[in-house]
Amino acid sequence: MTRQDDLSRRGMLMKLGLLFNGAVGVILAVPIVRYLLSPVVRERNAGYESWLAVGQLDQFPAGQTRLATYRHPAANSSDGDTANIPCWVRNVDGEMFQVFAINCAHLGCPVRWFPQSGLFMCPCHGGVYYADGSRASGPPERGLFEYSYKVEHGKLLIKAGEMPTTGAPTTSLINIALGKPPCA
Numbered sequence: 001m002t003r004q005d006d007l008s009r010r011g012m013l014m015k016l017g018l019l020f021n022g023a024v025g026v027i028l029a030v031p032i033v034r035y036l037l038s039p040v041v042r043e044r045n046a047g048y049e050s051w052l053a054v055g056q057l058d059q060f061p062a063g064q065t066r067l068a069t070y071r072h073p074a075a076n077s078s079d080g081d082t083a084n085i086p087c088w089v090r091n092v093d094g095e096m097f098q099v100f101a102i103n104c105a106h107l108g109c110p111v112r113w114f115p116q117s118g119l120f121m122c123p124c125h126g127g128v129y130y131a132d133g134s135r136a137s138g139p140p141e142r143g144l145f146e147y148s149y150k151v152e153h154g155k156l157l158i159k160a161g162e163m164p165t166t167g168a169p170t171t172s173l174i175n176i177a178l179g180k181p182p183c184a
């Protein structure tokens with residue numbers, strides 16, 4: 001074997017190695033790129049931006065808080081009842097509404113509304129919230145999460161594709177930011 005053959009074989013093996021490393025690098029990069037692009041891709045997903053009706057307005061009398069449910073927009077037929085998501089709807093004064101996620105802001109247990117005391121209470125660790133969703137006592141560090149809502153053709157709609165998070169402040173926090181009392 002000549003020195004020339006040896007060099008060309010070594011060069012070919014080097015190129016094959018680089019090609020193989022490049023292919024592995026691309027395969028490993030796919031999940032990372034997908035993760036980095038997920039916020040953009042998610043916003044393009046129609047389900048996340050859906051406005052869903054939780055009921056006719058007359059189902060929610062002024063001054064009362066009622067339980068409602070909606071079907072998660074990203075659900076498929078095999079999800080069954082697990083895709084029916086409950087939420088609490090508060091008709092503040094006949095015009096303004098608040099729609100709360102049912103999950104406690106501590107560890108997510110479903111909170112219950114007690115009209116007698118005007119409080120939401122969590123059965124897990126004793127978290128308590130006022131009627132406007134703001135924190136009253138217990139381990140939760142903030143108020144209940146709220147959905148965005150709008151009224152259209154006599155129906156109450158919420159932006160339900162994505163569960164509310166800490167990025168969606170409660171009315172009380174908005175009031176504080178506006179310089180109003182928390183329960184205004």
Ligand code: FES
Nearest residue numbers: 104106107122127
């Ligand atoms: S989950 Fe509600 S207080 Fe802990």
